[in-house]
Amino acid sequence: MNENYRLSDIFLSVEEEERETWKIDNDNTADWALDKIKESREEYERFEKVAMAKIEQVKAALDQEKKKMENETGFFESKLREYIETVKTKDTKTQKTYSLPSGKLVIKKDKEDFKLDKEKVLENLKKLEGYEDYIKTKEDLAWGDLKKNLAIADGQIINKTTGEVLDIEGLGVEVKSGKFEIKF
Known part of the structure; x- marks a missing residue:
């Protein structure tokens, strides 16, 4: 060889x-x-x-x-x-889960989130009293700070501090559909 x-x-x-x-x-x-x-x-x-x-x-x-x-x-x-709707699931604020030996069934719940048009919100916040702190001096919306002070309830935007329902052009509520997932 x-x-x-x-x-x-x-x-x-x-x-x-x-x-x-x-x-x-x-x-x-x-x-x-x-x-x-x-x-x-x-x-x-x-x-x-x-x-x-x-x-x-x-x-x-x-x-x-x-x-x-x-x-x-x-x-x-x-x-x-269809099956997950018939069994007792573990529910959290954002999802329902059901565990099985081969995997986990997950239904993510619908989630409301802010739909934002920064320019319109900025323009309209200028007209309201008590919202000056949420407007940056360079004429930019302090969205992060404003958002911390807002809540969504029944499709309406509410100021957490005053309880006032805000109806500002350019700011609305958008429902993001939940989805069904299988995780392994």
Whole structure:
């Protein structure tokens, strides 16, 4: 086995030496080299066409499997969604969870959040008394500070300090839909 290895090493080094010393020295050899280049490129193009067709075939099979998976998981997710509504879940302020050995069913609750148009809120806060502290001197809305003083209740924005319901153009309530998740 060692002898075979040594023979192959010798053969490879001879082939490399031949490549380094081989030269094109006449028109016939140059024309032959052009034919070899053309054959090599044609073979590559043929191989590329076959490979691209195979890639398209594999992509189509992958797309088909993805659709199958989406249909199957969609079916089971909808059944799990129905099921979680029938069992006692662990409820927090933001979500309901139900644990099983293979995973956890989670329903994230709808969440109300501020919908903000800074320029309109700034313009309208200037007209109200008691909100000067929430307007930065460079005429920028101190949204972080203002938001800390606001709450959302029944779709209305309320000043936590005064209890006043704020109806300011550019500031509203946006309901972000909750979603169903399965976590592993």
